[in-house]
Amino acid sequence: MKRKIQNMYESNRRMLKRLLCGLLVSAMVCGQTVPAWATSKAEKEKQEAQKKLEEANKKAQDAEGKKSAAQNQVSKLTSDLTALLSDIKVLETDMANKEAEIKQAELDYAAAKKDEEKQYASMKKRIQYMYEKGDTEYLDIFLQVKNMSDLLNKAEYVEGIYTYDRDMLITYQETKQKVADYKSNLEEDKAEMEVMELEYKEQQSALETLISTKKKEVSNFDSQLAQAKQDAAVFAQTVAKKNEEIRKAKEEEARKKAAEEARKKAEEEARK
DSSP: HHHHHHHHHHHHEEEEHHHHHHHHHHHHHOOOOTTTTHHHHHHHHHHHHHHHHHHHOOOOOOOOHHHHHHHHHHHHHHHHHHHHHHHHHHHHHHHHHHHHHHHHHHOOOOOOHHHHHHHHHHHHHHHHHHHHHHTTTHHHHOOOTSSHHHHHHHHHHHHHHHHHHHHHHHHHHHHHHHHHHHHHHHHHHHHHHHHHHHHHHHHHHHHHHHHHHHHHHHHHHHHHHHHHOOOOHHHHHHHHHHHHHHHHHHHHHHHHHHHHHHHHHOOOOOOO
């Protein structure tokens, strides 16, 4: 009778042990929150996010490089524009000086022309006077000579009057022509300067347009850079999230494996 009671007790103990082991294994298995297949899925999503993160970082680097290059171009173009504006300023000063020289040449020409006209009128008046007098005045001069030497002096005097008038007229004419040539040269110089100024203005306009375009490029690259950084931040967060999911999935797989081993061990123990 005692032996029978002991066998019943041992049998109940084993059944209770099996039940407890079963409950323990069930509790370990039921505690799983992430399915086993989630690891491969999370890995794939992580790789996709990592690839997009690398692409976003490359876009950010490209935008940064292009922005830097555009900024350097803006700096150089601005420097070129500054130098050009300085040249235009110098040219405008030279043109103002040239205009003043032209005005002075006009005054000099007017004066030379007036001297020429005055000399011509004086010479014409003297010739007219001699013609009207029939050269009797000069004849009286020769009649008053005392000797040959005096005669030569008188002749040289009359000849000198003609020579002086002629030479003075030629001098005034040459002076007037020189002033006219000088004025013409000044006007040619000014015309060339005006062409240069027009070319400089066209260069200025082209540089200003190019600078404006490059500044817009810099602004555009700023936008691209900001967007790339924003995308990179999002993909980085996705990678971090998937890393966490993978970590949890691996922990769960390890926990499931331990539970399976515990179940087998419990079954073995229960069979003993």
